[in-house]
Amino acid sequence: MPFVPFKTGTLLAPTPVVLVGCAAPGAAPNLITVAWTGIICSDPPMLSISVRRERHSYGLIAASGQFTVNLVSRSLLKACDFCGVRSGREVDKFKACGLTALPAEGLDLAPCVAESPLYLSCWVDRQMDLGSHTLFLANIVHVGVQQELLEENGRLALERADLVAYSHGDYHLLGPREGFFGFSVARPEVLERRMAER
């Protein structure tokens, strides 16, 4: 047997790590860093985020029923880490990180982050208390991307966004492209053409 036991825990890796934007009536916009997120449905497009109930952002999201998911590029990494360890009760995270809150399409309270390469506007469909975290299931109602990532043919050049992944306590940049969905069954000429694309 090649395996040995390790402490039972949340050892999925790599995971996304994103800046979640939120706000509520009478409360200033806030950011919380979330690695416990994932796509949960393709049609309709849905994702989940999990947030501890003691976090300031939990109250904002529960009250407003909306949030944004802002992808994190290398230039946002320090802000991303900071927004994961500090509380919006004590600090204006947008100001502390030099980030700009913008209105998010499709939402009326939660802001997106102007410096993010791509954001998703999300409405909460339902929430579930699971233990340490509350799971929010949400519909993705809008995707906004930085214009410079859109190529003339409409392709989203997300590989130019320098995205960050989270793995067992560490942040990593994405490294070399090693394949594309379906590459294992592609004909040789398709494989060669598509791997040479970028």
Added chain:
Amino acid sequence: MPFVPFKTGTLLAPTPVVLVGCAAPGAAPNLITVAWTGIICSDPPMLSISVRRERHSYGLIAASGQFTVNLVSRSLLKACDFCGVRSGREVDKFKACGLTALPAEGLDLAPCVAESPLYLSCWVDRQMDLGSHTLFLANIVHVGVQQELLEENGRLALERADLVAYSHGDYHLLGPREGFFGFSVARPEVLERRMAER
């Protein structure tokens, strides 16, 4: 405004991409590739996977209430892609990919993949039909790691596993380590020491 709209969809990135092992009484063990997965709770440790109901593996997981999540290293990438585009109704994926099914600790049916750097044993807590996909919420009951990834001091050297991330249709290796959880507020000497660790 720096953002332009993009087709509303599942544009979270990067995401994990994992081999899910499953089986049911009277059915051969199978593998399905899943990128729609994420941690949903730290305590108790829980994760979710989303699977289309027309997939062969959906029936196996729904019937057995258990599955394994096997992380994907570079050497498993071709198998990982293959298990995402072929059906276990037509092919023995373990055999076709030269992979070895092993009993998973804590489960009685779903196998883990001997060639994976790390696997999680999961019991389904509940499932929800969301649209194209059914969301399975599951408890993580065991973590098995390759012995060679465990250092003498008990640290899990996951950075040596050559893990793969999925981003907008492409597979990427993890690249350079850019920081660790809390690095943005670490004292200079801690930052220097911890960034030099590996």
